[in-house]
Amino acid sequence: MAQVVNIDAPKANILEVEGLKKHFPTSKALIPGGGRTVKAVDGVSFTVVTGETLAIVGESGCGKSTLARLILRLTDLTDGTVKFHGQDIAKLSERQMRPLRARMQMIFQDPFASLNPRMSVAEILTEPMIVHKLGDRRERRERMNELLGLVGLSPRHADRYPHEFSGGQRQRIGIARALAAGPELVIGDEPVSALDVSVQAQVINLLEDLKRRLGLTLVIISHDLAVVRHMSDRVGVMYLGKMVELAPTAELFASPRHPYTRALMSAVPLPDPSARSNRQILEGDVPSPLNPPSGCRFHTRCPYVRERCRTEEPLLDSGVACHFWREIEALPGPDRTAKPISDAYQRRRALYMERRVNQDDAVAAG
Amino acid sequence: MASIQAGVNDIDDLDDRQTGGKADAVAEIRNLQVGFRTDQGSFNVLDGVSFTVRSGRTLCLVGESGCGKSVTALSIMGLLAPTAHIGRGEILLEGTDILKLDRKGLNERRGDRMAMIFQEPMTSLNPVFTIGDQITEGILRHRQVGRADAHKRAVEMLRKVRIPAPEQRMTDYPHQLSGGMRQRVMIAMALANDPRLLIADEPTTALDVTIQAQILELIRTLQDDTGTAVLLITHDLGVVAEVGDDVAVMYAGRIVEQAAVTDLFADPQHPYTLGLLSSIPRLDADLGPLPTIRGSVPAPSEMPAGCRFSTRCPFADDHCRTEEPPLAEIATGHKVACWKAPLEENAA
Numbered sequence: 001m002a003q004v005v006n007i008d009a010p011k012a013n014i015l016e017v018e019g020l021k022k023h024f025p026t027s028k029a030l031i032p033g034g035g036r037t038v039k040a041v042d043g044v045s046f047t048v049v050t051g052e053t054l055a056i057v058g059e060s061g062c063g064k065s066t067l068a069r070l071i072l073r074l075t076d077l078t079d080g081t082v083k084f085h086g087q088d089i090a091k092l093s094e095r096q097m098r099p100l101r102a103r104m105q106m107i108f109q110d111p112f113a114s115l116n117p118r119m120s121v122a123e124i125l126t127e128p129m130i131v132h133k134l135g136d137r138r139e140r141r142e143r144m145n146e147l148l149g150l151v152g153l154s155p156r157h158a159d160r161y162p163h164e165f166s167g168g169q170r171q172r173i174g175i176a177r178a179l180a181a182g183p184e185l186v187i188g189d190e191p192v193s194a195l196d197v198s199v200q201a202q203v204i205n206l207l208e209d210l211k212r213r214l215g216l217t218l219v220i221i222s223h224d225l226a227v228v229r230h231m232s233d234r235v236g237v238m239y240l241g242k243m244v245e246l247a248p249t250a251e252l253f254a255s256p257r258h259p260y261t262r263a264l265m266s267a268v269p270l271p272d273p274s275a276r277s278n279r280q281i282l283e284g285d286v287p288s289p290l291n292p293p294s295g296c297r298f299h300t301r302c303p304y305v306r307e308r309c310r311t312e313e314p315l316l317d318s319g320v321a322c323h324f325w326r327e328i329e330a331l332p333g334p335d336r337t338a339k340p341i342s343d344a345y346q347r348r349r350a351l352y353m354e355r356r357v358n359q360d361d362a363v364a365a366g
Numbered sequence: 367m368a369s370i371q372a373g374v375n376d377i378d379d380l381d382d383r384q385t386g387g388k389a390d391a392v393a394e395i396r397n398l399q400v401g402f403r404t405d406q407g408s409f410n411v412l413d414g415v416s417f418t419v420r421s422g423r424t425l426c427l428v429g430e431s432g433c434g435k436s437v438t439a440l441s442i443m444g445l446l447a448p449t450a451h452i453g454r455g456e457i458l459l460e461g462t463d464i465l466k467l468d469r470k471g472l473n474e475r476r477g478d479r480m481a482m483i484f485q486e487p488m489t490s491l492n493p494v495f496t497i498g499d500q501i502t503e504g505i506l507r508h509r510q511v512g513r514a515d516a517h518k519r520a521v522e523m524l525r526k527v528r529i530p531a532p533e534q535r536m537t538d539y540p541h542q543l544s545g546g547m548r549q550r551v552m553i554a555m556a557l558a559n560d561p562r563l564l565i566a567d568e569p570t571t572a573l574d575v576t577i578q579a580q581i582l583e584l585i586r587t588l589q590d591d592t593g594t595a596v597l598l599i600t601h602d603l604g605v606v607a608e609v610g611d612d613v614a615v616m617y618a619g620r621i622v623e624q625a626a627v628t629d630l631f632a633d634p635q636h637p638y639t640l641g642l643l644s645s646i647p648r649l650d651a652d653l654g655p656l657p658t659i660r661g662s663v664p665a666p667s668e669m670p671a672g673c674r675f676s677t678r679c680p681f682a683d684d685h686c687r688t689e690e691p692p693l694a695e696i697a698t699g700h701k702v703a704c705w706k707a708p709l710e711e712n713a714a
Contacts, residue, residue, distance in 0.1 A: 059574035060574055168662055196430035197430065197642060198430060198642060198645050199430075201646075201657070202658045204647065204656060226646065226647040227647050230656070267576045267579040268604065268649050269578075269579075269608035269609075271604045271646055271648070273610075273631050275650070276607065279579060281576075281579045339650075344633045348634060352641065352680065353644070356657055359680040360660070363660070
């Protein structure tokens with residue numbers, strides 16, 4: 001059969017976010033300096049293409065978790081639009097919103113806090129199906145067993161309670177719950193941050209595998225640039241409620257444009273002592289979102305700051321919100337290219353991976 | 367120095383003699399065993415841990431949750447919970463076995479000769495006292511100085527940890543500071559009496575990555591000035607590579623590999639070390655699907671016989687499952703506890 005599929009054909013956008021804002025008023029009575037607003041998300045626009053993984057990266061207080069909650073309408077927005085398959089969800093009533101909720105789901109960071117300790121795994125996994133009126137009792141039971149298998153657990157786990165599981169297993173349960181209603185879009189808010197590295201790798205592989213098998217679209221919220229590089233197709237970098245850079249992953253890591261992105265990359269310690277270097281270390285703290293700096297919000301910490309940055313806010317253009325990115329991009333950036341690994345490590349790593357596959361095969365064979 | 371004689375047969379003594387040219391040993395942990403009593407019985411969470419922290423050097427203890435790295439730190443500081451008991455072993459601080467000291471002797475050293483900073487600076491500072499009060503308290507406790515001099519020293523420490531406008535900050539309460547600033551205050555407090563040993567338990571884990579870079583840099587600069595020995599506890603091999611001189615990899619209460627940092631990364635021997643190194647996603651390269659370590663750490667009540675990693679190790683055989691491998695030298699200064707090391711010879 002002739003290949004008529006045009007690979008350049010634009011894919012549909014599953015999500016379109018335009019001028020999104022979330023402002024939280026602070027209480028006058030309780031907080032000194034209250035009565036003002038925290039601009040947690042302050043004018044963010046982006047789209048998510050069906051089937052891709054978009055990562056949103058940034059440090060505490062940059063608004064990335066608020067953004068995740070706004071997309072799912074777990075909190076109401078202050079201004080802007082969030083369109084899911086072209087439909088503006090901000091204008092929907094709670095009743096109209098309900099059927100959409102089955103199609104967009106969330107995986108939370110803390111597998112200890114996000115599972116109800118009084119519900120068995122079976123109850124946790126069937127509840128979304130009951131809420132969304134999917135299947136009858138028998139079908140739900142079948143689907144639950146299928147979900148357990150999907151995330152690498154077994155049907156014998158169904159009658160246990162969350163406290164009987166390790167952190168990694170609980171996160172698998174959280175993932176299975178998110179998949180229970182058959183979503184198209186899954187948002188992971190720091191889905192692997194609470195896990196130990198060896199377990200983190202298992203869960204990352206699981207998410208990538210599920211995405212491929214179920215044709216999911218993923219939005220991953222993370223503070224960990226290495227995880228983001230590994231999992232995503234595109235990356236948005238946030239700072240103090242603004243998107244400062246948005247680019248395809250390979251491009252972003254090859255040539256970061258925004259000074260903040262460059263500083264972030266430079267700050268991550270690499271697991272390689274030969275990469276120890278005179279890193280560019282940002283001075284100071286992230287300013288309070290109660291009173292964000294004028295102009296470019298990064299100007300108080302930016303090593304390349306000029307007068308214009310203090311007064312005029314740069315807009316996201318060519319994937320970067322910086323007045324001077326063209327000049328800065330030309331400057332030598334953080335050297336984060338991999339050094340060749342030693343022969344000894346390479347040899348043993350290969351040996352480890354070979355044996356590791358055998359180990360899995362042996363387990364699968366029983 | 368009376369307690370040195372207790373461990374004449376200890377391997378570490380031989381090492382010290384062979385490497386007499388090295389920096390002074392500030393703290394020596396010898397064959398430390400710590401157990402916890404629970405409803406289900408008593409379990410060893412540390413099982414024969416030995417290492418030496420030397421003046422001006424940073425030893426990193428690296429491992430995952432529950433491997434015993436924090437218990438090691440708390441044992442040294444005498445801060446273990448009442449349910450824990452030290453079965454055997456010695457903790458020599460500048461030659462004195464602090465396990466044999468009474469409370470007074472321990473209190474004289476804590477906060478003076480040795481000090482500790484913790485992961486969460488919000489919970490380790492007292493919210494109802496100003497940071498000035500909290501720093502001067504430690505100085506007054508250990509130094510024969512008046513309030514004015516202690517205040518002066520506290521301001522000097524805040525300046526050293528690069529807190530802007532230190533005089534004004536003295537009257538701030540912890541909640542008025544950012545996470546990074548609080549950790550700087552903790553460091554100022556810990557270093558106020560020039561300790562010989564600084565224990566830092568995941569000092570940057572709760573901090574953002576740009577702040578982490580500042581704090582790691584700060585600890586390193588201060589160490590260069592004072593020659594303090596640093597025991598840094600972390601789960602992050604990136605942090606180890608960035609600031610460590612020496613490293614001990616812990617798994618389930620035992621040290622499985624110990625080496626100079628450059629040697630560990632260039633010549634990793636233990637299958638657990640290999641698994642850890644390979645399973646981290648890399649900022650500097652995308653190497654495809656991540657190799658993982660099978661399963662998870664066994665509960666203390668279900669520790670296997672023999673090598674504790676044998677239940678998860680892709681190289682394990684019957685020998686590994688029955689007999690515990692000793693932590694043996696495989697190259698100069700590089701020790702590994704694995705019957706199969708080097709893997710290419712014994713497991714290929």
